[in-house]
Amino acid sequence: MIVELGHYALVLALCVALVQSVVPLIGAHRRNPAWMAVAEPAAVLQFLLVGFAFVALVRAFMTSDFSLRVVVENSHSLKPMLYKFAGTWGNHEGSLLLWSLILSLYSACAVFFGQYLPATLKARVLAVQGMIGVAFLLFMLLTSNPFDRLAMPPMDGRDLNPLLQDPGLAFHPPFLYLGYVGLSMAFSFAVAALIEGRVDAAWARWVRPWTVAAWVSLTIGIALGSWWAYYELGWGGFWFWDPVENASFMPWLIGAALLHSAIVVEKRESLKAWTILLAILAFGFSLIGTFIVRSGVITSVHSFANDPERGVFILLILAVFLGGALTLFAARAGAMEAKGIFAPISRESALVANNILLTVACFVVFVGTVWPLVAEMAFDRKLSVGEPFFNAAFTPFMVALALILPPGSVLAWKRGDLSRALRLMRPALILSVVLGATVWALQGGPAVLGPIGAALGAWVVLGALTDLWSKGGQGAAATRVRRLARAPRADWGKATAHIGLGVTLFAVAAMHAWKVEDIRVMKPGDSMEFGGYTVTLTGVREEPGPNYTTHLADLAVARPGGPTITMQPEKRFYPVQAMPTTEAAIHQTLTHDLYFALGDPQDGGGWVIRSYREPFANWLWIGSALMALGGLLSLTDRRFRLAAGARRPAAVPAE
Amino acid sequence: MTAMRRLILALALVVAAPVWAVQPDEMLPDPALEARARVISRDLRCPVCQGENIDDSDAQISRDLRLLVRERLVAGDTNEEVIDYIVDRYGEFVLFNPRPQGLNLALWLAGPAMLLAGAGIAFLTFRGRSRSQIADRGLTADEEARLKELLKD
Numbered sequence: 001m002i003v004e005l006g007h008y009a010l011v012l013a014l015c016v017a018l019v020q021s022v023v024p025l026i027g028a029h030r031r032n033p034a035w036m037a038v039a040e041p042a043a044v045l046q047f048l049l050v051g052f053a054f055v056a057l058v059r060a061f062m063t064s065d066f067s068l069r070v071v072v073e074n075s076h077s078l079k080p081m082l083y084k085f086a087g088t089w090g091n092h093e094g095s096l097l098l099w100s101l102i103l104s105l106y107s108a109c110a111v112f113f114g115q116y117l118p119a120t121l122k123a124r125v126l127a128v129q130g131m132i133g134v135a136f137l138l139f140m141l142l143t144s145n146p147f148d149r150l151a152m153p154p155m156d157g158r159d160l161n162p163l164l165q166d167p168g169l170a171f172h173p174p175f176l177y178l179g180y181v182g183l184s185m186a187f188s189f190a191v192a193a194l195i196e197g198r199v200d201a202a203w204a205r206w207v208r209p210w211t212v213a214a215w216v217s218l219t220i221g222i223a224l225g226s227w228w229a230y231y232e233l234g235w236g237g238f239w240f241w242d243p244v245e246n247a248s249f250m251p252w253l254i255g256a257a258l259l260h261s262a263i264v265v266e267k268r269e270s271l272k273a274w275t276i277l278l279a280i281l282a283f284g285f286s287l288i289g290t291f292i293v294r295s296g297v298i299t300s301v302h303s304f305a306n307d308p309e310r311g312v313f314i315l316l317i318l319a320v321f322l323g324g325a326l327t328l329f330a331a332r333a334g335a336m337e338a339k340g341i342f343a344p345i346s347r348e349s350a351l352v353a354n355n356i357l358l359t360v361a362c363f364v365v366f367v368g369t370v371w372p373l374v375a376e377m378a379f380d381r382k383l384s385v386g387e388p389f390f391n392a393a394f395t396p397f398m399v400a401l402a403l404i405l406p407p408g409s410v411l412a413w414k415r416g417d418l419s420r421a422l423r424l425m426r427p428a429l430i431l432s433v434v435l436g437a438t439v440w441a442l443q444g445g446p447a448v449l450g451p452i453g454a455a456l457g458a459w460v461v462l463g464a465l466t467d468l469w470s471k472g473g474q475g476a477a478a479t480r481v482r483r484l485a486r487a488p489r490a491d492w493g494k495a496t497a498h499i500g501l502g503v504t505l506f507a508v509a510a511m512h513a514w515k516v517e518d519i520r521v522m523k524p525g526d527s528m529e530f531g532g533y534t535v536t537l538t539g540v541r542e543e544p545g546p547n548y549t550t551h552l553a554d555l556a557v558a559r560p561g562g563p564t565i566t567m568q569p570e571k572r573f574y575p576v577q578a579m580p581t582t583e584a585a586i587h588q589t590l591t592h593d594l595y596f597a598l599g600d601p602q603d604g605g606g607w608v609i610r611s612y613r614e615p616f617a618n619w620l621w622i623g624s625a626l627m628a629l630g631g632l633l634s635l636t637d638r639r640f641r642l643a644a645g646a647r648r649p650a651a652v653p654a655e
Numbered sequence: 656m657t658a659m660r661r662l663i664l665a666l667a668l669v670v671a672a673p674v675w676a677v678q679p680d681e682m683l684p685d686p687a688l689e690a691r692a693r694v695i696s697r698d699l700r701c702p703v704c705q706g707e708n709i710d711d712s713d714a715q716i717s718r719d720l721r722l723l724v725r726e727r728l729v730a731g732d733t734n735e736e737v738i739d740y741i742v743d744r745y746g747e748f749v750l751f752n753p754r755p756q757g758l759n760l761a762l763w764l765a766g767p768a769m770l771l772a773g774a775g776i777a778f779l780t781f782r783g784r785s786r787s788q789i790a791d792r793g794l795t796a797d798e799e800a801r802l803k804e805l806l807k808d
Contacts, residue, residue, distance in 0.1 A: 235676065235711055242706050344781055356773040364766040371753070371762050379758055384700045386708070386751030393766050521679045599678070608679055 003068060006056025007147035010097075013049035013104070014137040016042050020107075020130030024123035028195075036119050039126035040111045046133060047104040054088075054101045057146050061088045067153040070094060070146050076159035076576055078547040086170030087160045092294060092310075093146035095173055099290070100136050102174075102181040103129065106210075110185065117206065124192035125185075132184055135317045143310050159576035162548070168228035175221030176248055180286040182214025183251055186258060187283035190276045191325050194332045199272040204265035207279065209635055211262060215255040216631035222248050223624035234582030234597040236612040238511070238620060241390040246369045247289030253362035254282040257355045264348050268340035268413060271348070273333040274355070280329060284322040285362070291318055292369070343415040350408030350416075354401065361397040368393065402456045402505055405498065406463020410470060424470060428462035443514070453509020460502030468495040490637040497630025504623030507616045516613040519599075523606035531613035533594060534558050538566075540598070540607055548572045550583075553598045553607060557587065569598040569609075593617040677710055681718070683725050692725050695737055699724070700749045708751060720745075 020042035027035025060068050061084050064077045074091040075084055083090075089098040107129040114122050140146070163169075189207045193199045225245070230238040239245065258278040264271040291314040342348035368385045375381045406428060407421040422429075436455025443450055471487050472480030518530050522537040529535075538554040550572045558564040570583035587594040592615045599608025677696075683689040693710065699720060701712035709717040709724075720741065727737040742750060753759040 233711075237711070240706070352777055356770065356777065360766055360769045360773055363769045367762060367765040371759075375758065381758065382746065382748045383753055383759070384706075384748055384751050385753055385762065386698075386700060386706070388698050388752035389762075392752075393763065397766070397770075519677055519679050519682065599676075602680075610676075 002056050003060055003065065003147055003149070006053040006060075007145070009049045009052040009056070010137065010141060010147070013046050013053065013100075014134065014141060016046045016049060017130045017133035017137055020046060021127050021134055022130075024130075025127040028120040028123040028127070031120070033119065036123035039123045039130075042130065043104070043107040043111050043126050046130070047101075047108040050097070050101045050104045050137075053147075054097055057094060057097055058085065058088045061085065061094075064157065066155070066157055067149050068146075069148040069150050072150060072154055072157045074160050075157040076547060077156050079159065079165070080546050082167070082170060083160060083165045087164075089173050090160050090164050090169075093140070093144045095177070096136065096140045096144055096294075097146050098174065099177055099181060100133065100140065102177050103133055103136065103184060106181060106185050107133070114206070121189075121192055121196060121203075124195050125188045128188035128191045129184065132188070132321065135320070139310075139313050139317065143313055159547070159574065162572070162574040162577055162579050162581045163232060165574075166228060166232055168224050168232070172221055172224040172228060175217050175224060177221075179214045179216075179218030179221055179248075179255070180251060180289065182210060182217055183255060183279075183283045183286050185210035185214070186279040187321075187325065190279035191328060193276060194325075194328045197332060197335050199265065199276065199336050201266050201269055204262045204275070205639065208259060208262045208266060211255060211259045211279075211282075212631045212635050215252065215259055216628045216635070218248065218252045218255060219624055219628045219631065222252060223621060223628075226624075227621060230617070231584050231586055232581070234584055235610065236515070236584070236593075236595050236614050236617075238617075239508075241368075241387045243369050244293050246365050247292040250285040250362050250365055250369075251282055251289060253358050253365070254278060254285050257358035257362075258282050260351050260358075261355050264340075264351050268342065268348060270338040270340040270342060271352070272336040272338060273329075276333065276336065277329060278355070278359075280322070280325045281359075284318070284325075285366075287314070287318045287321065288366075290314060340414070342413070345411065345418050346416045347408070347411045347413045350404065350411050353404055353408065357397050357401045357404075361394055361401075364393050364397070365390065398505070399456065402460050402502070405460055405501075406466065409463065409467045409494070409498065425463055425466060428459060428466050431462055432456075432458035447513060449509055450513030453506050453513065457502045457506025457509070460505060461499050464495045464498035464502065467498075468492070488637055488639070490634050490639070493630045493632070493634030493637065495630070496633055497627050500623045500626025500628075500630055502623075503619050503626060507619035507623055510616040511614055511620065514615040518611040520609060521602050521604075521606045522609045526606070528611075530611045531592070531594065532559065534560070535596075535609075535611065537607070537609065540601075545572065547576065548574045551598060551601075553596075553609070555585065555596055555609075557594065567594070567596055569596040571598045571600075588618055590618060591616060676713055677721065678718070681721055681725065683729065688725075688728050691734060692721070692728055695724050695728075695734055696721055698751045699738075699741060700751050702745055702749055720749075 020039055024036050024039035024042075027033070027038065057070075059065075060071055061075055062081065064071065064075060064084065066072050070091055070093045074094075075087050079087065087094075089095045107126060110117075110122070110125060110129065114125075117125070186207055189203065189210070193203055222245075225248070226238045229240065230236060258275065261271050261275045261278055265275050291311065294310060294314055340348070368390055371385045372383055375383050406425050407418065410421045410424055411418070432455045435458045436451045439454040440448070440451035468484065468487075468491065469480070471491050472484045474480075516531050518528070520528065522528070524537055524539045527534060527536040534557070536556040536558075538556055540551055540553045543550050543552055550570045552568050552570050555567045555569070556564050557567050565587060567585035567587055569585040572581045572583060573579075574581065582597050584595055584597045586596075592613055595612040595614055595617075597610040597612075599610055601607050677693075683692060696710045697708050699709045701707045701709050701714050701717040701720075703714050703716055704712045707717075709720045723741065724737055727740055732740065738750070747753070753762060755763040
């Protein structure tokens with residue numbers, strides 16, 4: 001019964017979304033307050049209805065209602081409760097429902113936080129949100145209905161892919177979707193502004209928090225996915241340039257560009273058309289990402305929907321929204337006149353360079369991701385594009401970005417003084433070059449990846465600290481610290497996020513440069529020296545789990561003179577899906593992770609043990625967390641909290 | 656000779672157990688050769704998996720390819736020759752790093768071309784803007800006349 005109610009709520013939500021996307025738009029055009037006002041209750045109602053449908057599906061998963069097709073295909077009565085719950089979105093239909101839920105949540109938030117938005121802008125934003133809602137609800141109801149019943153319910157389900165039964169992956173999709181869908185707010189604001197024909201500082205002030213929030217969620221989502229790959233897949237890699245990973249990375253890059261260019265609109269009323277274009281592209285790449293993941297057009301490790309009908313539908317959504325918005329952009333962008341003029345050497349120009357580099361980097365990822373598809377369809381050639389291409393073609397843009405970041409971040413608005421900026425950064429430059437040289441001397445061997453990563457990371461981190469310190473103004477250190485404590489949160493957010501970027505850059509380089517690996521057969525009682533530790537295999541035992549059986553190795557790991565720790569890498573077997581998984585044992589320290597994975601038993605006795613020493617792995621997670629924290633700090637800046645009243649109602653043209 | 660024996664032994668073991676990424680029994684005794692094998696196989700794609708390289712894949716064919724790479728290295732091939740040998744037999748699909756020739760040149764040049772285009776557009780915008788700034792400095796004779804007219808009213 002509750003399942004049917006959920007289904008019914010979804011259909012109702014579609015009707016409400018239809019009303020929400022048409023009536024307020026006409027109302028805004030005719031300046032009819034009553035028609036415009038329809039948007040708000042419609043958005044809230046849509047959220048409540050989709051929310052009810054979502055709860056109904058969660059309930060079906062948690063009670064293992066095997067009369068539902070999705071539950072049968074993706075769940076099992078023995079599965080732990082957490083994964084029954086998270087399994088709701090661990091499949092195509094459920095993840096679309098989560099997508100729609102988050103979309104309607106953002107619309108509802110726009111209602112609650114936007115009480116001071118000009119009425120026409122608010123009506124139009126909510127109408128565009130409503131249109132996106134219509135598209136995805138239709139998609140769900142027509143091609144991927146989560147509430148499909150089975151005529152003959154089986155006794156038990158087919159279980160969730162064991163690789164996905166993991167806490168890291170349970171919460172990876174919600175964060176990712178908060179990011180993907182969050183960019184729809186920037187898109188709706190952009191389209192609404194194009195319809196209104198006006199973009200100003202206040203507009204940017206409304207758009208930026210949504211973009212920052214979406215970008216923070218994307219950062220967390222991507223980091224969670226990367227962390228999962230690191231410990232679950234069993235060989236210590238954290239990023240594979242897989243199409244599905246690229247799908248989340250592209251909106252992240254464009255989102256980063258957008259939140260920087262929106263600063264220029266907010267502070268200087270310049271780069272308006274470009275910012276609108278980025279807002280459209282950012283959500284466009286979210287849709288492209290959804291298309292790549294959901295259609296299975298580019299098969300990859302993660303793709304669990306392989307249905308051309310769905311692919312065509314998403315392609316249609318993509319064409320309508322991206323094509324429509326870009327057409328509107330072409331027609332109206334000329335009206336977005338820049339007010340603030342800036343010199344070639346200025347903060348604005350530095351941010352333009354940031355935008356070009358981020359956009360081109362995103363373009364490289366995009367071309368590399370779709371290239372096999374293009375080659376096959378247009379030239380009938382089956383080829384692959386993988387890690388070596390992306391490492392070679394993508395990295396230079398990130399290096400360039402890191403190089404220009406510190407001086408660019410301290411240039412003055414409008415007209416900057418490059419030699420002054422470089423003078424300010426001289427200590428950071430000298431320190432990071434010295435650090436890079438020291439690292440090169442210490443590591444031994446001619447490889448330069450590690451030292452360059454260290455120097456570049458230090459340059460960005462020290463540059464961000466220099467920038468922050470200079471905000472304290474002149475005078476004694478104590479005075480400067482006191483001034484800094486009162487500096488806007490946005491300044492702290494900027495510094496934190498940039499430091500996070502530097503730390504991440506260093507960690508990525510270090511993990512590529514200094515990883516140590518060992519693969520060997522060990523029998524119980526065998527010992528080996530690995531990465532400065534003595535590792536002894538005490539034994540391997542078999543144990544039952546809730547819905548799997550596991551082989552558990554006991555490794556005694558000791559540093560000379562240090563305490564002995566026991567590490568237990570596992571090899572699990574999930575009988576329902578007949579699938580083995582590895583559960584690595586990881587010992588984390590500040591400078592490296594010790595990482596063990598258990599392989600297969602050997603005929604002559606003994607087990608394969610894979611050992612990795614992953615240098616500075618923790619710095620990768622710390623760096624990502626700092627980037628997300630920086631975004632959150634910016635979000636709590638005073639001007640956003642007051643943004644609601646930023647524009648007086650008098651500024652709304654009355655007719 | 657021992658390497659060959661190991662290879663044969665490894666091939667015999669294939670039937671016995673499920674395979675899982677690089678196995679100790681596949682590895683060459685010469686660490687330098689083994690390191691080269693690892694470098695090569697990281698850039699080779701497992702032909703039947705979804706986007707895994709043959710080092711990480713647990714498919715049978717990946718194991719065959721790993722052994723083939725090592726066989727060619729033991730026979731004295733250079734890294735390029737090994738890769739050519741495999742591409743000749745399995746097609747360019749197994750190459751994770753598309754060669755920058757022919758059609759793939761477009762893939763490799765896409766980024767730099769886009770960067771040049773972006774920088775060019777930014778430059779032209781700047782130049783256009785500084786021109787219009789110059790134009791802003793004075794009014795044309797017509798505009799002066801019109802301004803006088805307006806001020807008279």
